[in-house]
Amino acid sequence: MFGKPQGNDRGFQLNLPAQVSGRDASGREFEEDTTVDFMSQAAASFDIKTPVIQGGELKLVVSLPPKLSQDKDLKLAVRGRVAYQERRQAANGSTKIFLKLESRYIIKPEPGDKG
Secondary structure, eight states, rough: OOOOOOTTTTTEEEEEEEEEEEEEETSSSEEEEEEEEEEEEEEEEEEEOOOOTTTTTEEEEEEEOOOTTTTSEEEEEEEEEEEEEEEEEEEOEEEEEEEEEEEEEEEEEEEETOO
């Protein structure tokens, strides 16, 4: 059911700031800033330090660059499940998360943006 995305999953290599939230491996709610490095219509990947469980549901809110959002502060919000985790040997102890997206993209302005 869950597994590492295959090479035929067409998407984009990115470097966009984002915020991920959900429940950690202990069942407590968490919110963490991250950077999305890949995204397609079916999957996304990013690094986090918070331990999460395989199959756990996460919400990902990606900040779109001003060039794509006509200089408005737009966010792309999507939900998905942890499909695969890859522990890093990096000093910061982060884990690469591969998220299988379960909802359609929702793009919305940041609260207070009159754009």
